[in-house]
Amino acid sequence: MPKVPHALREIVYQANLRLARSGLVTGTFGNVSAVDRDAGVFVIKPSGVPYEDVTPERTVAVSLETGETIDSDLRPSSDAPTHLAIYRAFDCGGVVHTHSEYATTLAQARLPVRCMGTTHADYFHGDVPVTRPMTREEVETAYEANTGLVIVETFTARGLSPVEIPAVLVANHGPFAWGPDAFTAIEHAEVLEYLAAIEFKVRLVAPDAPRPDAFLVDKHYLRKHGPAAYYGQRRTRT
Amino acid sequence: MPKVPHALREIVYQANLRLARSGLVTGTFGNVSAVDRDAGVFVIKPSGVPYEDVTPERTVAVSLETGETIDSDLRPSSDAPTHLAIYRAFDCGGVVHTHSEYATTLAQARLPVRCMGTTHADYFHGDVPVTRPMTREEVETAYEANTGLVIVETFTARGLSPVEIPAVLVANHGPFAWGPDAFTAIEHAEVLEYLAAIEFKVRLVAPDAPRPDAFLVDKHYLRKHGPAAYYGQRRTRT
Amino acid sequence: MPKVPHALREIVYQANLRLARSGLVTGTFGNVSAVDRDAGVFVIKPSGVPYEDVTPERTVAVSLETGETIDSDLRPSSDAPTHLAIYRAFDCGGVVHTHSEYATTLAQARLPVRCMGTTHADYFHGDVPVTRPMTREEVETAYEANTGLVIVETFTARGLSPVEIPAVLVANHGPFAWGPDAFTAIEHAEVLEYLAAIEFKVRLVAPDAPRPDAFLVDKHYLRKHGPAAYYGQRRTRT
Amino acid sequence: MPKVPHALREIVYQANLRLARSGLVTGTFGNVSAVDRDAGVFVIKPSGVPYEDVTPERTVAVSLETGETIDSDLRPSSDAPTHLAIYRAFDCGGVVHTHSEYATTLAQARLPVRCMGTTHADYFHGDVPVTRPMTREEVETAYEANTGLVIVETFTARGLSPVEIPAVLVANHGPFAWGPDAFTAIEHAEVLEYLAAIEFKVRLVAPDAPRPDAFLVDKHYLRKHGPAAYYGQRRTRT
Numbered sequence: 001m002p003k004v005p006h007a008l009r010e011i012v013y014q015a016n017l018r019l020a021r022s023g024l025v026t027g028t029f030g031n032v033s034a035v036d037r038d039a040g041v042f043v044i045k046p047s048g049v050p051y052e053d054v055t056p057e058r059t060v061a062v063s064l065e066t067g068e069t070i071d072s073d074l075r076p077s078s079d080a081p082t083h084l085a086i087y088r089a090f091d092c093g094g095v096v097h098t099h100s101e102y103a104t105t106l107a108q109a110r111l112p113v114r115c116m117g118t119t120h121a122d123y124f125h126g127d128v129p130v131t132r133p134m135t136r137e138e139v140e141t142a143y144e145a146n147t148g149l150v151i152v153e154t155f156t157a158r159g160l161s162p163v164e165i166p167a168v169l170v171a172n173h174g175p176f177a178w179g180p181d182a183f184t185a186i187e188h189a190e191v192l193e194y195l196a197a198i199e200f201k202v203r204l205v206a207p208d209a210p211r212p213d214a215f216l217v218d219k220h221y222l223r224k225h226g227p228a229a230y231y232g233q234r235r236t237r238t
Numbered sequence: 239m240p241k242v243p244h245a246l247r248e249i250v251y252q253a254n255l256r257l258a259r260s261g262l263v264t265g266t267f268g269n270v271s272a273v274d275r276d277a278g279v280f281v282i283k284p285s286g287v288p289y290e291d292v293t294p295e296r297t298v299a300v301s302l303e304t305g306e307t308i309d310s311d312l313r314p315s316s317d318a319p320t321h322l323a324i325y326r327a328f329d330c331g332g333v334v335h336t337h338s339e340y341a342t343t344l345a346q347a348r349l350p351v352r353c354m355g356t357t358h359a360d361y362f363h364g365d366v367p368v369t370r371p372m373t374r375e376e377v378e379t380a381y382e383a384n385t386g387l388v389i390v391e392t393f394t395a396r397g398l399s400p401v402e403i404p405a406v407l408v409a410n411h412g413p414f415a416w417g418p419d420a421f422t423a424i425e426h427a428e429v430l431e432y433l434a435a436i437e438f439k440v441r442l443v444a445p446d447a448p449r450p451d452a453f454l455v456d457k458h459y460l461r462k463h464g465p466a467a468y469y470g471q472r473r474t475r476t
Numbered sequence: 477m478p479k480v481p482h483a484l485r486e487i488v489y490q491a492n493l494r495l496a497r498s499g500l501v502t503g504t505f506g507n508v509s510a511v512d513r514d515a516g517v518f519v520i521k522p523s524g525v526p527y528e529d530v531t532p533e534r535t536v537a538v539s540l541e542t543g544e545t546i547d548s549d550l551r552p553s554s555d556a557p558t559h560l561a562i563y564r565a566f567d568c569g570g571v572v573h574t575h576s577e578y579a580t581t582l583a584q585a586r587l588p589v590r591c592m593g594t595t596h597a598d599y600f601h602g603d604v605p606v607t608r609p610m611t612r613e614e615v616e617t618a619y620e621a622n623t624g625l626v627i628v629e630t631f632t633a634r635g636l637s638p639v640e641i642p643a644v645l646v647a648n649h650g651p652f653a654w655g656p657d658a659f660t661a662i663e664h665a666e667v668l669e670y671l672a673a674i675e676f677k678v679r680l681v682a683p684d685a686p687r688p689d690a691f692l693v694d695k696h697y698l699r700k701h702g703p704a705a706y707y708g709q710r711r712t713r714t
Numbered sequence: 715m716p717k718v719p720h721a722l723r724e725i726v727y728q729a730n731l732r733l734a735r736s737g738l739v740t741g742t743f744g745n746v747s748a749v750d751r752d753a754g755v756f757v758i759k760p761s762g763v764p765y766e767d768v769t770p771e772r773t774v775a776v777s778l779e780t781g782e783t784i785d786s787d788l789r790p791s792s793d794a795p796t797h798l799a800i801y802r803a804f805d806c807g808g809v810v811h812t813h814s815e816y817a818t819t820l821a822q823a824r825l826p827v828r829c830m831g832t833t834h835a836d837y838f839h840g841d842v843p844v845t846r847p848m849t850r851e852e853v854e855t856a857y858e859a860n861t862g863l864v865i866v867e868t869f870t871a872r873g874l875s876p877v878e879i880p881a882v883l884v885a886n887h888g889p890f891a892w893g894p895d896a897f898t899a900i901e902h903a904e905v906l907e908y909l910a911a912i913e914f915k916v917r918l919v920a921p922d923a924p925r926p927d928a929f930l931v932d933k934h935y936l937r938k939h940g941p942a943a944y945y946g947q948r949r950t951r952t
Contacts (some may be wrong), residue, residue, distance in 0.1 A: 018749075026428070026432050027431065029357065029360075032382060044809050046471065047469060047470050047471060048469055048470025049469055049470075049471065060907075067799060070896065075468075075470075078461065078468065078469050092812075093952065099357050099432075101435060101439075102439070104355065104357060104436055105436050105439040105440055105443065106443075107355065107398070108354045108355040108436060108440045108444075108447065109440050109443050109444035109447045110444070110447055110448070111443065111444060114744050116819065116886065117821065117886045118886060118887045118888070119716055119743065119813050119818065119821040119888065122743075125797060129741070129822060133450075133451065134454065136453045136760050138450065139451070139453050139454050139457050140453060140457065143457055143461075148322075153756075157749075164899055170451075172354065172355045172356060172450035172454065172934075173355060173356045173357075174355070174356070174357065190740070191740065192922070193814075194740050198815060198818055198822060199441055200439060201815075201819040201823075201914060202814070202819055202822050202823050203443050204442055204443060204918055205823050205825065205914055205918060206823035206824070206825060209735065209822065209823045209824055210824070212885075212886035213847065214851070215850045215853050215854060216848065216853050216886065219813065220856065223857075223926045225791065230789075231762055232759060232761050232762025232790050233763065233788060233789060234469060236300055257505075258634065264666070264667065264670050266627065267595065267598075276495070284709065285642055285707060285708050285709060286708025287708075287709065312709060313706075313709055316699065316706065318708050337595050337670075339670070339673060339674060339677075340677070342595060342674055343674050343677040343678055344680075345593065346592045346678045346685065347595040347681050347682035347685045348682070348685055348686070349681065349682060353512055355502075355587055369690075371689065372690075372692065374691045377689070377691050377695050378691060378695065382701075400627050409688075410593045410594060410688035410692060411593060411594045411595075412593070412594070412595065426602065438677060438681055441681050442680055442681060452611060462614050487895065502904070502905065502908050505833065505836075522947065523945060523946050523947060524945055524946025525946075525947065528904040538807055550947060551944075551946075551947060554937065554944065554945050573811070575833050575908075577912060577915075578910060578915070580833060581912050581916055582919075583831065584830045584831040584912060584923065585916050585919050585920035585923045586920070586923055587919065587920060588922070609926075609930075609932065611925065612927065612929045615927070615929050615930050615933050616929060616933065619933055619937075646833060647926075648831045648930065649831060649832045649833075649925035650831070650832070650833065656903065676915060676919055679919050680919060681917055685811055686844045709747065
């Protein structure tokens with residue numbers, strides 16, 4: 001059985017605190033996890049426990065190989081199998097699920113968060129897609145695992161990069177976001193909500209507004225990401 | 239005359255504090271009550287008193303049998319007869335009335351809060367209905383009691399379960415919610431407002447968006463409610 | 477020259493503090509005043525002074541008879557002549573002007589705040605009207621006084637009661653509200669903003685929604701106002 | 715090489731604190747700068763540094779003449795060349811860039827913030843324009859400098875006054891605002907966001923609403939600005 005690094009529990013505990021303060025979750029909705037690929041485990045919030053009652057010790061570890069809970073009397077978040085499927089398929093270190101208002105609105109409307117401006121392009125290199133609806137069989141058997149598989153399919157079938165577009169809207173459900181670590185995943189979920197709020201408003205006030213040119217989108221994405229990035233302090237001594 | 243348990247007053251006092259902090263009420267609008275069916279009484283906020291001036295002793299008790307105020311110089315909330323009608327007809331321990339913004343918007347628009355996603359289905363097993371308009375006679379005679387009867391009729395005439403759908407929009411008025419206790423009633427009112435905000439937005443941005451499949455709605459409702467529930471920690475030792 | 481009661485300055489100072497905290501004003505926009513009809517004066521915020529720098533001594537008194545500033549080095553709010561016209565024509569003790577977001581939206585759209593529900597009827601006995609646009613002459617000569625006269629005309633020409641409908645939207649400008657005292661005027665402005673937010677949303681989501689029946693509106697207005705009122709604790713010992 | 719006045723760094727530090735608290739920025743988006751034209755420098759936030767980590771010493775100075783960073787290991791905000799172009803062309807002492815929600819919505823919708831009311835006219839003497847989209851060449855070479863040149867072109871080509879209209883929406887990007895100093899620039903950005911929120915709502919609820927008469931707009935602008943201004947305390951002893 002894999003050994004669970006205490007530092008990973010601490011990270012997930014801190015990330016849950018930040019998620020609870022982010023305004024992205026209502027009640028006990030929402031969860032965040034982080035993975036240690038060397039240890040072969042990810043750690044996630046316990047199911048249905050109020051954010052204020054979570055401690056590092058009460059986080060729940062899950063095996064990346066078997067998907068089973070490791071050494072815990074508490075159940076992991078019911079969405080743990082969705083996180084597992086994402087960790088198995090995507091290159092990321094943290095995953096977060098919220099029910100933030102505007103992203104959930106677009107998920108229920110089955111509309112993507114289109115890339116309509118430079119703020120979007122600073123974080124997501126293209127539209128944030130919405131999944132297809134799940135089938136009866138996918139829902140009635142291993143629902144949460146299948147949610148993850150439908151997320152993965154959304155990227156593979158459409159040739160999208162989960163590194164360049166680190167978020168998705170699950171149809172009639174809500175957003176999932178990921179990133180190199182749990183805190184960046186939350187940052188992506190926060191920016192996604194901001195972008196969804198603007199996208200919602202643009203659709204209402206100017207449904208036929210032209211998209212930004214591709215060279216503008218590329219410029220913004222590439223000045224923050226990849227080998228030619230020049231945003232921030234990464235190349236200078238601070 | 240029924241004896242009023244002090245614990246019931248304390249619960250209603252605490253529930254009023256939580257309601258006042260919830261953001262669901264403006265000024266002195268809104269009220270919450272809790273029932274003790276063995277004692278034959280429910281306790282409610284006094285009418286028109288600012289939330290900060292309510293104490294356990296100043297809450298007002300009402301007889302479930304007669305509808306009369308028990309041993310108090312203060313009047314109960316003017317909506318007390320509505321609460322009474324709900325307690326008499328529905329299996330619940332707490333009732334709350336708010337004028338929260340989006341739920342009131344839909345009540346004025348005479349539109350139900352449709353079940354358009356999994357967050358809705360986690361709490362309400364179907365659309366949250368809107369009542370029919372009240373008649374002149376219902377308004378001019380025993381208005382508040384008739385408001386309660388029209389709420390009850392909305393469920394009985396349409397074959398809806400007040401346990402599976404613990405809230406309603408009163409046409410041109412606003413939402414009422416209930417639950418096994420006063421705090422859960424408030425939680426239902428909070429979630430209802432969140433859902434109404436999303437439903438409002440979905441209607442604007444995608445008026446023809448398809449509803450989620452029934453099997454998805456059932457999956458989410460039943461994984462949190464009923465004998466097959468597996469959300470939260472109810473089946474494991476914590 | 478009229479003598480200015482210090483208590484009146486204190487009231488206006490306190491009312492300005494409450495207004496600043498209400499969320500109804502942005503920057504130095506907005507002002508509140510109170511009248512002492514026996515003393516023949518009203519007191520108002522000084523023009524362009526940040527809310528945090530207002531003290532009772534720095535409030536500015538204006539003569540009800542002449543409209544002139546009384547014994548002050550500071551100028552009164554530039555809207556003082558509007559307040560004066562309202563005090564001269566309407567039975568009220570306090571006046572407030574804000575640029576609150578939804579009420580200003582409807583003022584710019586030249587749309588009244590229609591009475592679409594019971595919350596509206598609890599405070600305003602009918603639609604809150606919007607003034608006609610002002611003429612070039614009214615704007616170029618004694619603009620602020622004419623703003624007040626156009627407000628008064630809105631009520632007199634349409635046979636509306638400024639006691640039963642204690643607020644107005646000035647076309648392409650924003651809301652004014654009044655009441656028996658300055659604090660109630662602010663309460664009216666707060667409720668007006670809440671109602672304008674809902675009215676805005678109802679117009680978007682259900683532009684043809686039917687109005688509530690007149691008997692429902694009357695029921696709500698009259699259970700809180702007038703000789704048959706039974707809301708609150710006014711008739712019982714507290 | 716120009717000498718950088720410490721007071722200028724202190725101003726920019728304080729202005730960044732105010733910007734961070736304004737609600738206009740998300741994450742590290744947004745930046746504010748101030749110029750000392752005698753010293754030949756402007757000072758701006760370092761690129762990608764969280765607002766809480768900025769100190770006066772960590773602000774970055776840029777030469778007005780050469781556009782080069784002066785004596786700093788940190789990079790200036792990547793938008794520094796945009797600020798530079800604005801300082802070179804417009805009569806102003808501070809510049810701010812935000813991604814505030816409603817202004818960004820209109821920028822993405824390529825819609826100006828029309829002057830629809832007196833609140834707008836109190837600050838901006840006409841519509842706040844939106845730039846033309848940038849060409850591929852402008853984006854791919856010296857993008858940030860060209861953003862500034864397109865802003866300047868928007869005013870010169872249309873004969874607009876950057877003093878009377880101290881803000882712009884960059885198409886598919888977001889708002890820039892300026893003013894006589896950095897704090898006034900932020901105030902302009904705050905008022906612009908408020909006006910954009912109302913303009914968005916007016917477009918939805920009353921797309922054909924008539925504009926206010928020009929004499930009303932002039933009245934409001936000129937009572938606060940220019941030789942005939944009478945708003946505030948500027949002409950009396952305080």
